[in-house]
Amino acid sequence: MRQQLSRELIVETALEILDREGMDALSMRRIATELGTGAASLYAHVSNKEELQELLLERVLSQVQREEPDPDRWADQLRELCRRTVDALVAHNGIARVALAAIVPTGEAALDQAEAMLGPLRASGLPDPLVAVAFDVLSLYCTAYAVEANAMRSGEFTEAQVLERTQQLSQYMAALPADRFPALLAMGPLLGAADGEQRFQAAIDLIIAGVEALAARESRARSRRPLDRGLSSIESVHRSS
Amino acid sequence: MRQQLSRELIVETALEILDREGMDALSMRRIATELGTGAASLYAHVSNKEELQELLLERVLSQVQREEPDPDRWADQLRELCRRTVDALVAHNGIARVALAAIVPTGEAALDQAEAMLGPLRASGLPDPLVAVAFDVLSLYCTAYAVEANAMRSGEFTEAQVLERTQQLSQYMAALPADRFPALLAMGPLLGAADGEQRFQAAIDLIIAGVEALAARESRARSRRPLDRGLSSIESVHRSS
DNA sequence: TTCTAGTCGCGAACGGTGTTCGTGTCAACT
DNA sequence: AGTTGACACGAACACCGTTCGCGACTAGAA
Numbered sequence: 001m002r003q004q005l006s007r008e009l010i011v012e013t014a015l016e017i018l019d020r021e022g023m024d025a026l027s028m029r030r031i032a033t034e035l036g037t038g039a040a041s042l043y044a045h046v047s048n049k050e051e052l053q054e055l056l057l058e059r060v061l062s063q064v065q066r067e068e069p070d071p072d073r074w075a076d077q078l079r080e081l082c083r084r085t086v087d088a089l090v091a092h093n094g095i096a097r098v099a100l101a102a103i104v105p106t107g108e109a110a111l112d113q114a115e116a117m118l119g120p121l122r123a124s125g126l127p128d129p130l131v132a133v134a135f136d137v138l139s140l141y142c143t144a145y146a147v148e149a150n151a152m153r154s155g156e157f158t159e160a161q162v163l164e165r166t167q168q169l170s171q172y173m174a175a176l177p178a179d180r181f182p183a184l185l186a187m188g189p190l191l192g193a194a195d196g197e198q199r200f201q202a203a204i205d206l207i208i209a210g211v212e213a214l215a216a217r218e219s220r221a222r223s224r225r226p227l228d229r230g231l232s233s234i235e236s237v238h239r240s241s
Numbered sequence: 242m243r244q245q246l247s248r249e250l251i252v253e254t255a256l257e258i259l260d261r262e263g264m265d266a267l268s269m270r271r272i273a274t275e276l277g278t279g280a281a282s283l284y285a286h287v288s289n290k291e292e293l294q295e296l297l298l299e300r301v302l303s304q305v306q307r308e309e310p311d312p313d314r315w316a317d318q319l320r321e322l323c324r325r326t327v328d329a330l331v332a333h334n335g336i337a338r339v340a341l342a343a344i345v346p347t348g349e350a351a352l353d354q355a356e357a358m359l360g361p362l363r364a365s366g367l368p369d370p371l372v373a374v375a376f377d378v379l380s381l382y383c384t385a386y387a388v389e390a391n392a393m394r395s396g397e398f399t400e401a402q403v404l405e406r407t408q409q410l411s412q413y414m415a416a417l418p419a420d421r422f423p424a425l426l427a428m429g430p431l432l433g434a435a436d437g438e439q440r441f442q443a444a445i446d447l448i449i450a451g452v453e454a455l456a457a458r459e460s461r462a463r464s465r466r467p468l469d470r471g472l473s474s475i476e477s478v479h480r481s482s
Numbered sequence: 483t484t485c486t487a488g489t490c491g492c493g494a495a496c497g498g499t500g501t502t503c504g505t506g507t508c509a510a511c512t
Numbered sequence: 513a514g515t516t517g518a519c520a521c522g523a524a525c526a527c528c529g530t531t532c533g534c535g536a537c538t539a540g541a542a
Contacts, residue, residue, distance in 0.1 A: 027529080037491075037492070038494095040530080111422060122424055122428075128427065128431055129431055133447055141382060152344065186363075187359055199373070202371060207447070210452075210454065246520080268500080281522075282521055290501090486541075486542095487540080490537090491536085494532090496532095497528105497529100501524105501526095502524085502525080503522105503523090509517095511517100
């Protein structure tokens, strides 16, 4: 035993393997081999592979830089935070999938993350029940986008990517029957586009535009008729609190 | 050999096992046992477990009812479609995770699904590049929500759910340091809320509000400067002189 | 210093997984 | 009837996460 085992060391080693060889190669045996020991030894410090994965996610999330909430810049702060979060997730291939699987944010870093997102969202003027919804949408989208970005960049080689993406799919879509898939046909080149960066920014903007619209709608409704019987699901959620 | 094997039969059997015993129980051996044969026999009709899963997803998606696009009711049509899609995914536990993993919509049903979503979205007046973005956000959210709903309903018993959700988490959040997590503390009861249905509706409404806002912004910009980007022949003539 | 007690690392094994290979069987066509 | 070809499938391979219990090493008692 060259070096004393510890949770910290195990997580660190696992992250190295993850970055170097991908999520599929991350087995308990592989980690143990890297540490010069057997797989059984890991279970003294980590109860589960699942727990190990959550620890990995914790470590990745803890590296996301966060700033003090400034109510006037809430939208830009949200954009910036989403950017950083996705960057951190994408940097460690496969970790985003873990984030999607773990629904309950148990760890400290995950709580920090949620707090950093909720602050600006509440500053938008949205009522709290809708803040919860917007939080849901925004974080789910960020995670899902990271999963997609991972899968796009890691799973295939450059050759297979170009072939299977540009050739087979784009050409396949151009050959679709026009009477059955008019919209798909018209959107063809846009859907397979590889400029993920721009599309991510636009998606965040779209969600933020939704937040602004609903916040404005809410403040308008409150000032005009404070005790209205709203019928839309949005208002009913708001009322249920 | 009691019954001739076929892709169709294998997929059907797999879906039954999935519904009855969950995604974890869905192994090639299990399917083969159910069919009274060995696992190797399946590989004559299905090249992969991954392919089998995509076939399962295809089958589930093909059962989503779709209607003719009506430009005047585009928002309601979107809402309805998202509802049905999520219902179909949630009905077969674990299939939503497959939908998230498969980024490229290869199958026929997936293409139908995309077409049904793109139609109403284009009717909103959004420019096509933003339609692609909205499509991204909407479908990713629907899938991710279905994953979450699955995990919430299937993984635990009622006892563990009540204990671990309401007690441990809600009580845990109430004990958070107020100076570090003010927003989390204020939102506590709302985030762990189990009324997933209402929150899903509200989330879709939020995204649709974003679409409406961006569409309005776009049409405003176009009416203000109609001769933009060299589209008018007059302008191009004028510029060329 | 020697002997004992106890801790804990970890090799080996268990019960699973997806997938492949080669054999065996059976139906259909010549 | 004979040949051929397709297909079913038992067995095996290389993995996986996890558990058990042996054995080595440390620390305390004599």
